[in-house]
Amino acid sequence: MITVLTGGTGGAKFVDGLRQVIAPEELTIIVNTGDDLLWWGLYVSPDIDSITYVLSGMLSKERGWGVKGDTFFCLQHMGQLGQPTWFHAGDRDLAVHILRSKLLAEGKTLSEVTTEIADKLGVKARILPMSNSRVETRVGTPLGELSFEEYFVQRWYQDPVESIRFAGAADAEPAPGVIDAIVNADVVLLAPSNPITSIGPILAVPGVREALHKTRGRIAAVSPIVAGEAVAGPAGILMASQGLPVSVAGVAQAYHDFLDMLIVDVRDTEAADELRKSGLRVQVAKTVMRTMEDKAELASAVLSAVRGQSAAAADHA
Numbered sequence: 674m675i676t677v678l679t680g681g682t683g684g685a686k687f688v689d690g691l692r693q694v695i696a697p698e699e700l701t702i703i704v705n706t707g708d709d710l711l712w713w714g715l716y717v718s719p720d721i722d723s724i725t726y727v728l729s730g731m732l733s734k735e736r737g738w739g740v741k742g743d744t745f746f747c748l749q750h751m752g753q754l755g756q757p758t759w760f761h762a763g764d765r766d767l768a769v770h771i772l773r774s775k776l777l778a779e780g781k782t783l784s785e786v787t788t789e790i791a792d793k794l795g796v797k798a799r800i801l802p803m804s805n806s807r808v809e810t811r812v813g814t815p816l817g818e819l820s821f822e823e824y825f826v827q828r829w830y831q832d833p834v835e836s837i838r839f840a841g842a843a844d845a846e847p848a849p850g851v852i853d854a855i856v857n858a859d860v861v862l863l864a865p866s867n868p869i870t871s872i873g874p875i876l877a878v879p880g881v882r883e884a885l886h887k888t889r890g891r892i893a894a895v896s897p898i899v900a901g902e903a904v905a906g907p908a909g910i911l912m913a914s915q916g917l918p919v920s921v922a923g924v925a926q927a928y929h930d931f932l933d934m935l936i937v938d939v940r941d942t943e944a945a946d947e948l949r950k951s952g953l954r955v956q957v958a959k960t961v962m963r964t965m966e967d968k969a970e971l972a973s974a975v976l977s978a979v980r981g982q983s984a985a986a987a988d989h990a
């Protein structure tokens with residue numbers, strides 16, 4: 674079993690590669706829910722949606738979020754009705770938010786709802802929210818605390834970041850299956866997702882970090898930072914705000930207590946040499962994914978690197 678920890682953008686691209694090279698039944702995806710929000714009274718789980726859409730072949734690759742070919746009639750009309758429109762939910766996307774909200778209101782858990790929607794859309798891999806409890810990423814700025822979507826989507830991550838916290842995390846429980854999927858995995862992969870606000874909330878759920886310490890599976894991460902900056906989005910800004918260097922070394926530092934291998938881009942070959950001196954295994958690959966082939970190649974490279982390492986470790990045992 675391969676278990677992946679992920680957010681919704683870089684993570685969805687990576688999962689798009691994995692689904693091309695391994696059987697979906699082999700794959701368990703643990704997804705960040707710190708970005709979840711109530712939008713027009715509906716429960717939206719942006720990262721779960723992106724992962725569900727990519728695994729069902731519905732994700733808009735141009736936008737990197739939402740359903741491909743979607744229309745935006747409802748959004749347009751809500752604007753005419755004086756409602757906020759900064760979070761761009763398409764019409765087919767909204768159907769998923771409506772169904773999720775309906776099932777949650779009926780008393781189902783987020784895990785149950787996620788499985789039900791994924792099944793309906795033909796997804797064979799297992800998608801697990803990190804927790805069924807509400808954990809909300811809060812970004813402290815001079816304007817006050819913002820939700821992640823307010824900081825990122827509404828305000829284009831322009832505000833100076835003073836603090837980051839995961840409200841509710843201390844009392845949250847991992848969703849059913851999360852700990853088991855980590856402890857019993859052959860391989861645990863951290864997608865090239867934002868280490869602070871995508872992987873960070875998952876690690877903040879009590880028991881998850883301990884499970885990563887305990888697993889017998891090899892743990893590898895793909896760096897979302899290439900040549901000293903994020904491929905997209907605010908990962909660099911957020912890492913710096915937490916005192917981490919914006920580099921592959923910073924990514925290694927964020928995961929230092931459990932990581933076996935870091936996969937870095939070809940542009941970071943020199944930094945990789947430097948990082949190896951710390952004793953960490955570092956694999957260089959082409960990590961910037963533009964085409965389906967790029968994604969499949971990266972997924973294969975990661976799996977063979979991490980499996981090769983497992984075989985080498987077994988030989989030495």
Ligand code: GDP
Pocket residue numbers: 679680681682683684685686708720864865866867868870871872895896897898899902903904905906907908909960961962963
């Ligand atoms: P979010 O939930 O939308 O924040 O999505 P993620 O956390 O999964 O993805 C955001 C991260 O993906 C950013 O830090 C980007 O640097 C990274 N990213 C996006 N595309 C790529 C890519 O093609 N290669 C790599 N290595 N990182 C990427």
